[in-house]
Amino acid sequence: MKIGFIGLGNMGGPMAANLAKAGHEVQGFDLAAPCPDGVRKADTAAGAASGAEVVITMLPNGAILRSVAAEVIPAMAPGAVLCDCSTVDVDSARAVADLAQAAGLGALDAPVSGGVGGATAGTLTFMVGGSDAAFATVQPLFDIMGQKAVHCGAAGAGQAAKICNNMILGATMAVTCEAFALADKLGLDRARMFDVVSTSSGYSWSMNAYCPAPGIGPQSPADNDYKPGFAAELMLKDLRLSQQAAEAVDADTPMGARATELYASFVEAEDGKGRDFSALLPRFVGRGRG
Ligand code: NAD
Numbered sequence: 001m002k003i004g005f006i007g008l009g010n011m012g013g014p015m016a017a018n019l020a021k022a023g024h025e026v027q028g029f030d031l032a033a034p035c036p037d038g039v040r041k042a043d044t045a046a047g048a049a050s051g052a053e054v055v056i057t058m059l060p061n062g063a064i065l066r067s068v069a070a071e072v073i074p075a076m077a078p079g080a081v082l083c084d085c086s087t088v089d090v091d092s093a094r095a096v097a098d099l100a101q102a103a104g105l106g107a108l109d110a111p112v113s114g115g116v117g118g119a120t121a122g123t124l125t126f127m128v129g130g131s132d133a134a135f136a137t138v139q140p141l142f143d144i145m146g147q148k149a150v151h152c153g154a155a156g157a158g159q160a161a162k163i164c165n166n167m168i169l170g171a172t173m174a175v176t177c178e179a180f181a182l183a184d185k186l187g188l189d190r191a192r193m194f195d196v197v198s199t200s201s202g203y204s205w206s207m208n209a210y211c212p213a214p215g216i217g218p219q220s221p222a223d224n225d226y227k228p229g230f231a232a233e234l235m236l237k238d239l240r241l242s243q244q245a246a247e248a249v250d251a252d253t254p255m256g257a258r259a260t261e262l263y264a265s266f267v268e269a270e271d272g273k274g275r276d277f278s279a280l281l282p283r284f285v286g287r288g289r290g
Contacts, residue, residue, distance in 0.1 A: 001025070003141070004052035006045050006068055007086070008033040011112070012058030014120040015085070015145045022144045027052065046075035053077075054138055057084045061237075062092030069096040073103050081106035081134045083141075085126070087238060090156045090163075090245050097130065097155035106134030109155060111162040112146065115230055123147045127165075129157035163245055166238035170259040173206040173235075174280055180213050181284035191216055212278035221276035229276035236263040 001024050005016040008030040020026045020038030028039040029048035035041040042048035049055045049072035057072075059065050065088050076082065082100045084093065084107075093109035100107035108130035118124040124146035128135055135151050142149035152161045179202070183193045194216045198208045211217030221229035228234075239260040246253040266272030266283060 001054060001141070002052050003027070004029075004042070004048040004050075004055040004072070005039065005058070006030070006048055006055065006072065007058035007060075008035060008039070009058065009060075010116050011085075011119045012056075014116070015056070015058060015124075018119075018122045018145055019141060024141070024144075045071050048072075050075045051077065052080060054081045054083055054141060056141070057082070057086060059084075059086045059088075061086070062088035065096060066092055069099060073099055073105065076100075076103070076105055078104040079106070081108060081137050083108040083110050083134075083138050085110050085112055087111045087162055087241065088159060089241050090159045091248065093129065093159045094156045106131060106137060107155060108134050108138060109158040110138070110142070110149070111158055113162070113165065114146070118146070126150070127152050127158040127161040129153055129155050129159065159241075160245070163238060163242040166235070167242040167253065167256040167259070169206065170235050170239045170242075170263060170277070171255045172204045173210075173212065173277055174259050174262055176204065176206040177212050177278065177280040178284050180281050181287070184285060206278070210278060212281040220278065222278055222281070226276040226279035226282070228274070229278070232263060232272040232275055232277045232279065233267045235277040236260070236267045239263055 003019055003024050003026045005026055005028045008016055008028050013033060013036045016026050016028050016039045017036035026039045027042045027048045028035045029042045029045045045068050055072055057068055065084055065086055082105055097107035108128055110126045110128040112124040112126055114124040122145055126142045126146050126149035128149055128151050152158050190213045210220045212222050214222040221227060242256050243260050
């Protein structure tokens with residue numbers, strides 16, 4: 001397949017490389033990042049998109065996605081599919097899908113989970129919004145870049161699934177970290193706490209698979225001085241998207257709101273930027289209620 005790939009950063013670079021490795025003809029464009037091996041460099045976003053059957057974008061945010069989409073949509077052939085894999089707000093995802101459809105194109109929002117490791121290994125999970133036909137066109141590419149693609153519904157449904165998942169993750173990680181700090185003060189050994197909770201009703205991915213306490217449970221960023229992993233500022237971005245969406249549809253999300261506040265102060269007023277999102281645990285340790 002002829003593929004245009006725009007946004008070749010930490011995630012997009014390895015994703016594009018995997019498509020090229022699988023034998024697809026990939027033309028890439030990025031304002032700054034280099035083109036990975038096997039990907040032909042285009043001079044502009046429109047250049048990468050022209051003649052492509054599928055154009056994939058992997059960009060920082062909704063505003064950038066909207067501006068790139070406005071540039072590439074006119075360059076795309078009718079019937080081609082624009083597939084955005086970035087994590088962006090639901091409104092931007094739907095606006096870009098509307099623009100693409102008005103130009104006779106297919107459109108998908110297909111954010112991912114799995115991080116840079118998953119992008120490199122080709123084991124991402126895609127959460128996809130858009131039409132059945134567009135999903136069917138891109139599915140073979142999801143199979144190369146990932147291990148699973150779930151068609152969640154119409155345009156915007158992929159972004160909705162992503163931010164709901166990450167709102168749960170942010171709130172769950174925060175309470176897992178504060179529970180460890182509480183256990184410390186109660187004199188409960190962390191390893192015993194893990195043994196109990198990981199097999200009791202408090203278990204979660206944050207506790208069982210990504211334990212924020214060093215030396216306990218499977219290997220996680222806590223065992224590597226909290227180097228990300230999943231950086232706290234990326235968690236903050238996703239939590240803010242969840243709150244923006246909640247506001248837009250008048251949904252009551254008090255736990256998501258509190259987790260957003262907590263990560264905002266961790267990233268912006270404390271030392272959280274550049275650390276893994278599980279580094280809330282050392283933040284809680286030693287703090288009192290005041
Ligand atoms: P990144 O900053 O490494 O990559 C983004 C790339 O987009 C950069 O190379 C930048 O130069 C390029 N870019 C910006 N504006 C552009 C433009 N107008 N035209 C062309 N290129 C442009 O970010 P990333 O970590 O690769 O993340 C990309 C997206 O994936 C984000 O939406 C992020 O939230 C999401 N995501 C990231 C992770 C992760 O662990 N890094 C996990 C899941 C989802």
